[in-house]
Every structure is written in C-alpha cells, then in structure tokens.
Amino acid sequence: MKDILKLGGILLLVTAIAGAALSMVNAITKPRIEEQKRLVTQRALTTALPKANPEAIVPVTENESVSHYIGYQTTEKQNIAGYAFVAKGAGYSSIIETMVGVDTTGTVMGIKIMQQVETPGLGTKIEEVRYGESSSWFQDQFLNRIADGLIVDKDGGDIISVTGATISCRAVANSIKKGMGELEERLGGFKVN
Amino acid sequence: MEKNFLVSASPHITHKDTIPRIMYSVVISLIPAIAGSVYFFGVRAVWILLFAILSAVATEALIQFLMKKPITVKDGSAIVTGILLGFNVPAAVPWWIPVIGSAFAIAVGKIPFGGLGYNPMNPALLGRAFLLASWPTRMTIFKTEPTGGTLSGIDAAAINEYGLDSITSATPLNVFKTQKGIISDWNELVKSGLEDPILQEKAAQANNAITQLYDSSSNLLWGNVGGVIGETSAALLLIGAVYLIYKRYIGLRIPLSYMGTVALLSWIFGGTEGFFSGDPIFHILAGGLILGAFYMATDMVTSPVTSKGRYYFGIGCGIFTVLIRLVGGYPEGVSYSILLMNLAVPLLDRYTKPKTFGVKKK
Amino acid sequence: MSLSNEFSKGFYKENPVFKLALGLCPTLAVSNSVQNAIGMGAAATFVLLCSNVIISMIRKGVPKKIRIPIYIVVIATFVTIVDLVMAGFAPALHKSLGIFVPLIVVNCVILGRAEAYAGKNSVLYSFIDGLGMGIGFTFALAIIAVVRELLGDGKLWGIPMFGSGFEPVLLLILPPGAFLTLGMFLGLFNWLDTKRSAA
Amino acid sequence: MNLRKLTFKGGVHPPEFKEFAEKKSIEILPLPESVVIPVQQHIGAPAEPVVEVGDEVKVGDVVCEAKGFVSVPSHASVSGKVIKIEKRPHPVGGKVLSIVIESDGEDQKSSSITPNENYFDLDIEEMKKNISAAGLAGMGGAAFPSHVKLSPPADKKIDTFILNGAECEPYLTADHRLMLEHPKEIIEGVQLVMKILGCKNGYIAIEKNKPDAISLMKKSVQETGANLKVVGLNVKYPQGAEKQLIKAITNREIPAGGLPMDVACLVHNVGTALGIYEAVSTNKPLYERVVTVTGKGIKEQKNVLARIGTPFQNLIDFCGGLTENAVKIVNGGPMMGIAQFSLEVPVTKGTSGILALTEKETQARTPGPCISCCHCVDVCPMKLMPNDLAKFIEYERYDEAHKLGVLDCIECGSCSFICPSKIRHVHLFKYGKLEVSKMLKAQNS
Amino acid sequence: MEFNELLIIAVSAIFINNFVLTRFLGICPYIGVSKNMDSAVGMGFAVIFVMTLASMVTWLINAFMLKPTTSNIFYIIFNAEAPPDLTYLKTIAFILVIASLVQFVEMVVQKVSPALYKSLGIFLPLITTNCAILGVALLNLDNDYNFIASIVHGLAAGVGFTLALVLMAGIREKLEMAPIPKALQGIPIAFLMAGLMSIAFLGFSGLKIQ
Ligand SMILES: Cc1cc2nc3c(=O)[nH]c(=O)nc-3n(C[C@H](O)[C@H](O)[C@H](O)COP(=O)(O)O)c2cc1C
Ligand SMILES: Cc1cc2nc3c(=O)[nH]c(=O)nc-3n(C[C@H](O)[C@H](O)[C@H](O)COP(=O)(O)O)c2cc1C
Ligand SMILES: Cc1cc2nc3c(=O)[nH]c(=O)nc-3n(C[C@H](O)[C@H](O)[C@H](O)COP(=O)(O)O)c2cc1C
Ligand SMILES: Cc1cc2nc3c(=O)[nH]c(=O)nc-3n(C[C@H](O)[C@H](O)[C@H](O)CO)c2cc1C
Ligand code: SF4
Ligand code: SF4
Ligand code: SF4
Ligand code: SF4
Numbered sequence A: 001m002k003d004i005l006k007l008g009g010i011l012l013l014v015t016a017i018a019g020a021a022l023s024m025v026n027a028i029t030k031p032r033i034e035e036q037k038r039l040v041t042q043r044a045l046t047t048a049l050p051k052a053n054p055e056a057i058v059p060v061t062e063n064e065s066v067s068h069y070i071g072y073q074t075t076e077k078q079n080i081a082g083y084a085f086v087a088k089g090a091g092y093s094s095i096i097e098t099m100v101g102v103d104t105t106g107t108v109m110g111i112k113i114m115q116q117v118e119t120p121g122l123g124t125k126i127e128e129v130r131y132g133e134s135s136s137w138f139q140d141q142f143l144n145r146i147a148d149g150l151i152v153d154k155d156g157g158d159i160i161s162v163t164g165a166t167i168s169c170r171a172v173a174n175s176i177k178k179g180m181g182e183l184e185e186r187l188g189g190f191k192v193n
Numbered sequence B: 001m002e003k004n005f006l007v008s009a010s011p012h013i014t015h016k017d018t019i020p021r022i023m024y025s026v027v028i029s030l031i032p033a034i035a036g037s038v039y040f041f042g043v044r045a046v047w048i049l050l051f052a053i054l055s056a057v058a059t060e061a062l063i064q065f066l067m068k069k070p071i072t073v074k075d076g077s078a079i080v081t082g083i084l085l086g087f088n089v090p091a092a093v094p095w096w097i098p099v100i101g102s103a104f105a106i107a108v109g110k111i112p113f114g115g116l117g118y119n120p121m122n123p124a125l126l127g128r129a130f131l132l133a134s135w136p137t138r139m140t141i142f143k144t145e146p147t148g149g150t151l152s153g154i155d156a157a158a159i160n161e162y163g164l165d166s167i168t169s170a171t172p173l174n175v176f177k178t179q180k181g182i183i184s185d186w187n188e189l190v191k192s193g194l195e196d197p198i199l200q201e202k203a204a205q206a207n208n209a210i211t212q213l214y215d216s217s218s219n220l221l222w223g224n225v226g227g228v229i230g231e232t233s234a235a236l237l238l239i240g241a242v243y244l245i246y247k248r249y250i251g252l253r254i255p256l257s258y259m260g261t262v263a264l265l266s267w268i269f270g271g272t273e274g275f276f277s278g279d280p281i282f283h284i285l286a287g288g289l290i291l292g293a294f295y296m297a298t299d300m301v302t303s304p305v306t307s308k309g310r311y312y313f314g315i316g317c318g319i320f321t322v323l324i325r326l327v328g329g330y331p332e333g334v335s336y337s338i339l340l341m342n343l344a345v346p347l348l349d350r351y352t353k354p355k356t357f358g359v360k361k362k
Numbered sequence C: 001m002s003l004s005n006e007f008s009k010g011f012y013k014e015n016p017v018f019k020l021a022l023g024l025c026p027t028l029a030v031s032n033s034v035q036n037a038i039g040m041g042a043a044a045t046f047v048l049l050c051s052n053v054i055i056s057m058i059r060k061g062v063p064k065k066i067r068i069p070i071y072i073v074v075i076a077t078f079v080t081i082v083d084l085v086m087a088g089f090a091p092a093l094h095k096s097l098g099i100f101v102p103l104i105v106v107n108c109v110i111l112g113r114a115e116a117y118a119g120k121n122s123v124l125y126s127f128i129d130g131l132g133m134g135i136g137f138t139f140a141l142a143i144i145a146v147v148r149e150l151l152g153d154g155k156l157w158g159i160p161m162f163g164s165g166f167e168p169v170l171l172l173i174l175p176p177g178a179f180l181t182l183g184m185f186l187g188l189f190n191w192l193d194t195k196r197s198a199a
Numbered sequence D: 001m002n003l004r005k006l007t008f009k010g011g012v013h014p015p016e017f018k019e020f021a022e023k024k025s026i027e028i029l030p031l032p033e034s035v036v037i038p039v040q041q042h043i044g045a046p047a048e049p050v051v052e053v054g055d056e057v058k059v060g061d062v063v064c065e066a067k068g069f070v071s072v073p074s075h076a077s078v079s080g081k082v083i084k085i086e087k088r089p090h091p092v093g094g095k096v097l098s099i100v101i102e103s104d105g106e107d108q109k110s111s112s113i114t115p116n117e118n119y120f121d122l123d124i125e126e127m128k129k130n131i132s133a134a135g136l137a138g139m140g141g142a143a144f145p146s147h148v149k150l151s152p153p154a155d156k157k158i159d160t161f162i163l164n165g166a167e168c169e170p171y172l173t174a175d176h177r178l179m180l181e182h183p184k185e186i187i188e189g190v191q192l193v194m195k196i197l198g199c200k201n202g203y204i205a206i207e208k209n210k211p212d213a214i215s216l217m218k219k220s221v222q223e224t225g226a227n228l229k230v231v232g233l234n235v236k237y238p239q240g241a242e243k244q245l246i247k248a249i250t251n252r253e254i255p256a257g258g259l260p261m262d263v264a265c266l267v268h269n270v271g272t273a274l275g276i277y278e279a280v281s282t283n284k285p286l287y288e289r290v291v292t293v294t295g296k297g298i299k300e301q302k303n304v305l306a307r308i309g310t311p312f313q314n315l316i317d318f319c320g321g322l323t324e325n326a327v328k329i330v331n332g333g334p335m336m337g338i339a340q341f342s343l344e345v346p347v348t349k350g351t352s353g354i355l356a357l358t359e360k361e362t363q364a365r366t367p368g369p370c371i372s373c374c375h376c377v378d379v380c381p382m383k384l385m386p387n388d389l390a391k392f393i394e395y396e397r398y399d400e401a402h403k404l405g406v407l408d409c410i411e412c413g414s415c416s417f418i419c420p421s422k423i424r425h426v427h428l429f430k431y432g433k434l435e436v437s438k439m440l441k442a443q444n445s
Numbered sequence E: 001m002e003f004n005e006l007l008i009i010a011v012s013a014i015f016i017n018n019f020v021l022t023r024f025l026g027i028c029p030y031i032g033v034s035k036n037m038d039s040a041v042g043m044g045f046a047v048i049f050v051m052t053l054a055s056m057v058t059w060l061i062n063a064f065m066l067k068p069t070t071s072n073i074f075y076i077i078f079n080a081e082a083p084p085d086l087t088y089l090k091t092i093a094f095i096l097v098i099a100s101l102v103q104f105v106e107m108v109v110q111k112v113s114p115a116l117y118k119s120l121g122i123f124l125p126l127i128t129t130n131c132a133i134l135g136v137a138l139l140n141l142d143n144d145y146n147f148i149a150s151i152v153h154g155l156a157a158g159v160g161f162t163l164a165l166v167l168m169a170g171i172r173e174k175l176e177m178a179p180i181p182k183a184l185q186g187i188p189i190a191f192l193m194a195g196l197m198s199i200a201f202l203g204f205s206g207l208k209i210q
C-alpha cells in the first residue's frame, strides 16, 4: 500500500512538473495561435472583399452564429462595400468551405477556399496557383459573376473545371450559388444596377 | 535386359486440361469481343491491346529473368491479363497507359506474391484501378466513333477542331449518374425552399435523358455506346462466355449470383421515382458488368474454391457494384467491387468449407 | 562503442523505419511531400532528443515499476510543446501534419529509444543516440517522400520538376502509394542486406 | 426404387477404354514355371510360413497360416517344390517375405478341395470357417480379410448387402467378364453372404456402361428366384468406392472414420462373392483370380485367369508382350493402381489388372502452381479441399492437414486426375497421412 | 444527433476513411498481428472495445475537465473566476487516461471473465501504445463530435480496423504458403498487400451517403 502511494506520488509529481512546464509554454504560444486563427479568417475576408476596409469588416450574427459579414469602405463603418459569407458544399471527399465576397449588386468580388481535404493532385487543384501567377486560376473565374453564371462546364456553364475534379469544382460553384441565394433572401434582395 | 519403367504415384492418367490450355481458351473466347472492339473503336483498339499484351508478357519475362527464375510466360496467363487490361481502358488513351497498366498488374499485382496462382487480387483489375487513380482524366475520356488517332492519344487536330467535348462521349452509366445528380440537386433546392428556373429546366431534361437511356437496351446489347474497349458489346462477350462455360473453365455460380444481385438491387434502389422503379436490364447491360461477371470475377486464382463461397462472392460483388454505381464517386463500380471481394476470398473459403462426407452437420 | 558509431547507426544499420520497422504510421501518413516529411522528422527529432536527454538524466531516480508512465509523461510534454509552437509559428505545416503531431507521443521510435537506450545510458550517449535516430527517421521519411512527391506530384519541395508534359502518377501520393513505396523500400533494404552478407 | 439419382456428389469421368478387353472371354493362363507367394496379400497381420525349402506342395495346400483374426492364410497355386523362402519385390511396394514354388507341371489339386453337398445348409460358423480357410481377402482392391467383414460385432446389425459390380476404374474388365461368365455362381455367393449375415436387402450394383451385365444379372436373378435387386448406377468414378456406393444405393452416409457396418451395410466385390461361393461349395481356396491385362502398351489385351504368384511377365507374354512405347506398368487400374519397377512381381489376391501405359498417356507431369480453379474441390467424392490439403502437406503443416480431414481421403485420385496444374495430391496425401498418424501417436503418448 | 449523421460517421470510419488503409493509424498492430487469423480476431475485438471506451472517456475528460466551459469541474470545484482552458493538455491527459483505462480493463476482465481474458488479455497491453486509440480520441475532438457521435465513431473506427486486420490475416495465412521472393517475405509483402488493399478501398472514396 505504501509502495503504491509512493509510486503514485512520484507519478503525480512528474505530471505536475510537466503540467507546469506546459502551462508556461501555453501562455507564450496561446496568443500567437489565436492570432494565427484570426489571421486566417481575416486574410480570407480581405481577399473576398478587396474594396472594403480590412479594419471595417464586421460579422453579423444570427442565432449565436455568424451568418455573414458586412464590409464597409471606411473605418467609420460607412458605405457598404459588400458582404461576405462562408459557403459550404460537399466535394469529393470533404466539405469544401469557401469565403465568398459579393458587392451590393450581387456580383462576386472575391473568393477564397478556406478548408478542403480533397484528393491531392486532383481536387486540391481548386487551390492551384500556376507557376508564375499569383492567384488561383480556378477561383479567379468566379470574379465579377452573378449567381446565375455560377455553373461549371460539365453542367453546361462556362466555369472551366479542374480536369478530373468536376465534383470538387461543382461543389464550389453550387455552394456559392446557393449561399448567394440565401444571402439575397436575408438581405431582402440585392441592389439592381 | 529389362527396361526401366516409370514409377509415380497414382493416378496414372490425367485430364487433358492444363493451365496453358485453359488460358489460351480464354484468349480464344475473347476473340469475338476483340473483333467487336476493332469495329467500334477502329485500329486503335488493336494497338492498345497489343501494347497491353506485350507489356504484360515482357514484364513477366523480364522480372523472372532478372530473378533467375524459370520464365513462365508460355502458360498464357500474362496474355490473358494483358488482354483484359487492354479491355479496361478507353480507346482514346495514349500508348503508355496500357503499357504502364500491364506492367503494374504483373510487377506489383502478381510476381511479388509468387506469380501465377498466388496473387491475392485480380492483376488486370489492379492495373486498371492503378491507372484510374493515377490518370483519372485519361481514363475517363470515351469516344464512340472509330478513329485512327495518334499513339500519343487523341489527335491534336481533333481537339482543336471540335473541342475536347465533341469526341468525349460519356458512358451510359456516366450519363445516368450526372443526370441523377442533377435531379437530386434540384430536389435539394426545392427542399431548401428555393426554385431555380434553370435547374428546373435541367431537371426535366435529366428525367428525359434517363428515360431515353432506359430505352436504348439494344444499343447496349450490341455495343454502340461509349465505354472502355472491352465492355461495350454485351452480346459479343456472351458468345465467348458460352464457350468457356461449355468448356467448364468458368462456372455459372459467380456470374449469375453477381448479375442477379445487381438486377435486384438496381431495380429496388436505382430509380428516380422511389423504390422499385429502377431498370435492371439497363444496369446489367451498361458498363462493364458482363465483362466483369464472366471474365474477371471468375478468374480462378482470385475467386473462392468452394461452391457456397462462389455464390457469396458474386452476391458481394453485386452489392458493392450497385453501391458504387448509385452513391459512389465513380459511375462504374465493377472493378472496385471485384477487387474488394478478392480481399474476402480467403475468409469465404475458410467459412464455407464443404461438409466432409460422413461428418455430421452441427 | 564509439560516439560516431552511435550517431551513424540510425541511418542504415539500425534505421528505425527500414530496419526496426518502428514509427510506421507517421512514415506513411506524412511522406506525401518532402516538406511534410522534413517537418515531421524535425518535430520527432526534437522530441526524441529532449526526451532521451531528460530520461537519461532522471533514469536513476525512476522506480522501475512506473518507468513507462513516466517516460510517456515526459514524451507527451515535449510533444505538446512541439504542437503548440508549431501551431503558433508554422500554422500551414501544423495543419498539413494534422493529428500526427500529437501522435508522436505513441510513436514507437521514441518510446522504443527511451526504453531501450536512454533508460540505460548516460546523457551524452543518449543525446547522440536521439540525434542519430532522429536524423535516421527523418532521412527515411525524406527518401520515401522524395519518391512519392517527385513521381506522384511532379514536384520536389513544392517546386515543379518536370515540364508540363509530365503526367504524375497520382496514386503515389494517395494512401496506396504510401504502402507500396514503403513496401518496396523495405524489400530493397532486405535485398541489399542479403547481397551484403553474401559478399 | 425412388426417383433419387443413383449416385453421389463429385467424381470424375476419365476416358474408360473398357473396349480393349470387355468383349474378351476369360482365358486360362498356362501354368507358370514357378510362383511367388507373398505372406502379405491382405490388410492385417502377415501370415506365417508353414512350409520349408524343399517341401513338396499341391495346389491348395496352405503355405502360410493366418496370424491372428485379421489375417488370412495363403495357399500353393501350383504343385511342386518350395525352392526358396526369401524377400521378393511385391506389387504394392517394397520387398516382402515370399514363398517361391517351382511347378512340377502336374497341377495336382490338394485333397482338401472337395465339394460340399448341401453346402447351402451348412452351419453359419462352418461357412465362415471355410471362407477364412480359403484365404479370401477382398478382391476389390483393398484386400481386407473377408471373414472379418462377415463377423460384425453383436451390436452391429447388418441389413443390407451390396455386391460391388461397379468396376469404375477405367480399362479394367475382370469383374465385368466374371458377371457375364459366372452369373449364377456369383448370385449364389451373394445369397450365402446374406445368409451368413441374416440380412434382407441385397443389391447387385453395376455401372450402366455394362448393360449386358445388368440384363444378364437381372435374368439370372429371376431364374434363380433370389431376393435381389439389380441396380444400374450412373457412370462416374469412383462409383465403386464403398462409401459412395452405399450413399448412392441406400442414401446412407458412413460417418467419417467409420465402416460400412456403422450404417448396417456390407459391400463385397464380384470376385470376392465368387470366391465365397467356391470356398463354401467346394472348399476351394483362393489360388487363382481373373486379371485384366490391358492398356495401349499391350499388344493383345485380354482377361486371364491366373494363378496367384504368377509373375507379371508371364501374363504380359501371354498377351503378346509390350509394345515399343510402353513405359509404365501398373498393378490395378490407372486411377488407384500402383506403378511397378519390374515385371518380376507376382499377381496377388488384389491384382485386378495389369495395365501398360504408353509414353503419350503418361507424359511426365511437372506439377505447376495451384490456380485455385476449384475443380478438385468440386470433384472430391469425400468433399474435402484437396488444394488446401496439398499445400498444407507440402509446407509440412500436418496439424492443419489433419483438421481439414486428410485422413478421410480415400485416395481415389479424382483430384489429381482433374487438376489442370497436375498437382500430385494423392502422392502428397499418402505421405501426409503417415505424418499425421505419427503426429497423432506422438500426441497420444 | 440524427440517425443519418451517425450512419455517415460510421460508414465513413469503416470504409471511406478506414483507419488503417486511408488514415494510417494502427499500422503496427495491423502489420504485427495479421499473421494469424485467431490473433487478428482477438486483437480486433480488443481494439473495438478499447476504442469505444476510450472515445467515451476522453470525450468526458475533454468536456468536463479541459474545455473552458461553465461545466468544467475545476471551475465548479475551485470556484474560479473564469473557466480555465486546459485543452493544451489534451495529449498528455488522453494518453494517461488511455493507459490507465487499458490497465483497468485488463484487471476487470481478468477478474470477471478469465475465459475472455485468455483470448483478449494478451492483446490489451499492446494496445496502449497504439496510435489508433489516441488517434480516435483526437479525431473526435477535431471533428467536434458530441458524446453519442464520439462513441459511434470510436466503435466504427474499431470495426474498420478489425475489418482490415481480419482481411489481411486471411490473405497472409495464404501467403505463408507462397513462393514469395526472399527479399519481400514478411513485412515488405505485407505492406505491398496493404497497398493493394488500399487501392481496392479507393472504390469507397467519394461515396455519397444521404
Ligand atoms: C483516387 C481518386 C480520387 C479522386 N478525387 C477526386 C477529387 O478530389 N475531386 C473530384 O472532383 N473528383 C475526384 N475523383 C473522381 C474522378 O476523377 C471522377 O471520375 C471525375 O471527377 C470525373 O471526371 P471529370 O472531372 O472529367 O468529369 C477521384 C477519383 C479517384 C480515382
Ligand atoms: C476410389 C475407390 C474406387 C473403388 N472402386 C471399386 C469398384 O469399382 N469396384 C469394387 O468392387 N470395389 C471398388 N472399390 C473398393 C470398395 O471400396 C470396397 O473396398 C470393395 O468393394 C469391398 O469389397 P471386397 O472386400 O470384396 O474387396 C473402390 C475403392 C475406392 C477407394
Ligand atoms: C481395422 C479395420 C476393421 C474393419 N472392420 C470391418 C468390419 O468389421 N466390417 C466390415 O464390413 N468391414 C470392415 N473393415 C473393412 C472396410 O470396411 C473396408 O472394406 C476396407 O477398409 C476396404 O475398403 P475400400 O476398398 O473401400 O477402401 C475394416 C477395416 C479395417 C482397416
Ligand atoms: C476464366 C479466367 C478468367 C481470368 N480473368 C483474369 C482477370 O480478370 N484478370 C487477370 O489478370 N487475369 C485473368 N485470368 C488469367 C490468370 O488467371 C491471371 O493472370 C492470374 O490471376 C495470375 O496469377 C483469367 C483466367 C481465366 C482462366
Ligand atoms: S478393382 Fe479397381 S476397377 Fe475394379 S471395381 Fe475395384 S476399384 Fe474399380
Ligand atoms: S482428396 Fe482424396 S478423396 Fe478427395 S478427390 Fe482427392 S484423392 Fe479423392
Ligand atoms: S484410403 Fe487408404 S486405407 Fe482407405 S482404402 Fe484407400 S488406401 Fe486403403
Ligand atoms: S484442381 Fe489443381 S489447380 Fe485446381 S484448385 Fe485443385 S489443386 Fe488447384
């Protein structure tokens, strides 16, 4: 019995030392990790809403979760530059999450794929940046389109899909299209040009 | 002086079947289907089959030579593997596709496990699965018109002139699947309260397309459809199969239980209007089911030896085929379902051992 | 045994992956690109080094009965440190290695070395052993990754290596490619061994 | 009879080649110059020589005595002088102690061979004694002492006797000829057996490829008024194996490791039945038997009545000798027979045929890999898995081979016959059975 | 949670993202214990059992001890100002919990059912350092599964592992009696076989279950 107590004590001591060490490391890294997480969303938002002031993009919540973001042109939160939302669609092997920015007329201003676990070399090419270019050719196709134009070639539209990955591409296009429909409803309609 | 007589254990006579005899019979039985493939796809088909066969045979011979083992390509099994691999690629692939596919089938799927008789999975199908995973685009361009083309794939001229799509003809199952996808997308939208006129229009078209597909069984039977080289004509494949059945090199347990399961399940689940609205005939004739059920699921090496085991094997193949066709990532499920069931063969054999004569059932 | 020997054994003679068949899960999982492989290798080497050192330092005070739990706590601590630091400073790598960073805890190489080596040897030797084994592990991951990334993706360290005409063997960066490549390498090393002992 | 097909599951259809000899009446072989009588021609304990070199013997004199119950005596098959008692090659393999008798050419019969009047009314024990004294060992191949079979333990009642006239082995026609030439005697033999056992159901089972034998037997049964059924069996090898035969006729399955008496049956071969008739009616011991000398390697295929102990060479010479291309000599049929090194070996009680095969028929078979074609599993009449068994034995995993039932194998050879890869299952199984028995013995002790 | 979602989790863990064949978890036992069918089955059941249990326990630990919620027991006991976020301790907490759990299960099984212990017992200690168990706990966390979903995921992951293991054992028992080139015998051929198995399992990739 005494033996067990002693062994338990040693183990507890070791664990406590470990815990203490970790809490120190955690204290140092925690802010950075959180900053990194925030940066991911922030970067996506700035890509999606290039015209908005990066400091003036605010989340809109509905039932305790973010439904979409509103981007203002100025720091004082005036003049809406556009809206952003996260579109989710089932791809080939994962749910693809895309940050989408649209202007007030319902035209896509920018998109950024945030999360996908598609097949390397196939579905992952929806994020491919060609050698010598600076942005993804697939995602660039979505710019300046309205919802009706978001159809991939295989379905009769003119968004060229990544060869061999129609499913992933269709998921992106369809999820954005669907998200824009929902956004339109929420806003009570886009402005007509 | 007396002569020395041969001495060996009984029996002293054996049946005339030998491994080469069986393998070459399979080759013969495939001749109608080969002829059909030339008719449908032009001389390209010949080249592709030739490359596939040569690569299979050369790979086997080369490895055995390097390992200083007896070279056994004379037994004909590599030839069968080569033909069946060639049958499993579309006609528009460049020459290196069948070459690499056959080489993989033999060098990875067969020789490492000890060669003929020891490979746990169907080499030709492994070759196909390898090609499909590695070059999915190459492996899914189908065309129906017989063309010469160049050895490196489809003519560049053709691509420029018509655009890729005009020589890309989807397989019936492909059409079936995309159209079904459109209908279900549409239903999704309706469910979420949105009605998109464009999609509505497309959904109506899709319904139409599926009906038309169902009506085209005679084309499916004779093979006038897109697909890999060997799968298009059900009738020509069946001629060869009848010969093999007559020779008793393949039995009916696997093909019948396989096709029966596909027919039943596709009838129940395959329709667009709820249960029991699918078209079993379509599902049997479209795609590679006939090729798979008679030539690949029946590969002796990779199917069970017990008679109950063979029924279960066929049923399992059928279930996976329908599952993949209806909800899987590919339009066609035959190759994967056979590969999956190959994995279960040792278990099937183990648990379906016949009851020894005179041993009471428990 | 000399120090240099202790250091170099991890490359070939006692290579943890090819010879001892340890740490196979991460080997398979992260060898789809050289970047991932080196990242994982570095993380594992760090943990291996630190835990070897600490364990050989405290080995005399550790009661035999609970040495494994204690080793695990020590290892888990360093793993968590790596995990946190990586998440903070190399988020992209952290994301692509996924749960395999925390899983270094159960990596058999590390516990294996703790039990087989650090628990019995001096700090200096344990340090060298950890370094050698870690680098050997990284080396194994890297050569598998080179094959897989080069042939399966046409790239090395993310940089395209072939002209646009090259169509990579996608299968190699898919899960089956991991098993097949590792299997081939294991066979190759076996074969080299038999050739060696024959010569 | 019900509509159930008279057959069993599995089996093969080897080419029959019965036409070589089936139309040839039994010819009597001239007396040989000397005969070689092995002390072991049956299953059980070897018999013990009771003559010495130099002794004069007459045909039918006992030359070696049964030793124990499961054993049979053997008799001189020629009259003359015992010239040697030494080990001689035996058709079943190896060398066996044998009594060599030089014939004096007179063929004097022993005085003990005397007809019994009213033999049918003999006491049952008396009959069994006659059978035992006649040295009868089953002539269907296994050479099991007949009197033992006829003395089942008290708790095993036998209600069915089956006369095995299947003769399913290709080439062989000895039983067929016996049925055509001695139908009445055979039927009497059957009736004697049924009387000894007190059983009611008697069947004469003949494969349908011998329609003349079936109709003659039917006619003879009618004429003698015997209470017997003649049944035609589907032509399929090994229809004549007793387990399969009993299954086909009675639908009873002998339990694994069991005997016919476990399902209240008894099976005897046609030759044995005739022998029983002769033993009971005339006290004639088993000193001669019908042997089919056949095969493409024989110039003139014949059925000959040969004295036990006659060297194979004599029979072959009588049939015109071997052809140029004869390369293999088999004691018995091609499916279960045993290949011989030389023609010195003697005809024994179990020699139903001498088969000479030509080069073309016996091309050297190099076994290939098993391609799991499942043919062997389909044909095995014992429903074993010969492919797996062969592998287990090849890799010396006798424990698994035992579990898979290697001891139940009847060595019929169907699996090896059908195998496209020419795997020598039976060879492996014979060896495997020995190893398994060794293993079991070791485990028991 | 809806039945459908649970079904998806289960099918995914067994077939689509099979733990062994696509996630590369539990490779050591997969290679090490698949030489013989009986031990494969034993190991399989042991893993299913421990995975389910570990999913359950680690979920509870995470929800009530590590996560910064108002139901955190440290928050409740020590009446702290704000619930502490201890999730950074998950690795160390989970590994210790799993190790003690396995030890505990071993003891209980030994007491309660010596027969079961005989067939499973030898596999239990092996499981402690099996990354599949820790992996399932971490994945439950990553995917934000609730209690029921975690249990289903753990169970299905175990079943998927067992499926791969048993299939492999069947095949390897046959490979024991095959003329495999010397250099490939043993572990190398097992990996090649795993690769081929994994190719067959690609057939499940992209499966859409509604
Ligand atoms: C191993 C493997 C992985 C695949 N991954 C993806 C993927 O990530 N995204 C996708 O859309 N399709 C994927 N596919 C699906 C096929 O490429 C499918 O046939 C293709 O989407 C249809 O061809 P298409 O894009 O030319 O229409 C994958 C197929 C295989 C064999
Ligand atoms: C494969 C096989 C085939 C047999 N075929 C025959 C046959 O055709 N005719 C026959 O009389 N005995 C045949 N036998 C022997 C019988 O099983 C049985 O031993 C015999 O009929 C018993 O009669 P006996 O004691 O008079 O020899 C065969 C045995 C085996 C194992
Ligand atoms: C030890 C032993 C005891 C036997 N006892 C009997 C028996 O009591 N009754 C019987 O009919 N046959 C008996 N037999 C003979 C077998 O039933 C069978 O006829 C013999 O093994 C040959 O059959 P086969 O030619 O079909 O292989 C016995 C065989 C052996 C080996
Ligand atoms: C009826 C039959 C079907 C066959 N099917 C295939 C096949 O689908 N794929 C293949 O590679 N080989 C096939 N073969 C050839 C051979 O069995 C194959 O190469 C072995 O699997 C290699 O060990 C077949 C052979 C026969 C007799
Ligand atoms: S002796 Fe041979 S051929 Fe004759 S019946 Fe018996 S087994 Fe058949
Ligand atoms: S295993 Fe035995 S009983 Fe079965 S077919 Fe072969 S030799 Fe005949
Ligand atoms: S199996 Fe053996 S004991 Fe039985 S009859 Fe055949 S040879 Fe004789
Ligand atoms: S018949 Fe020959 S090749 Fe066919 S399964 Fe049996 S042993 Fe194998």
Ligand code: FES
Pocket (backbone or CB within 6 Å): C022, C023, C024, C025, C026, C106, C107, C108, E025, E026, E027, E028, E029, E129, E130, E131, E132
């Ligand atoms: S590293 Fe995963 S089980 Fe060993």
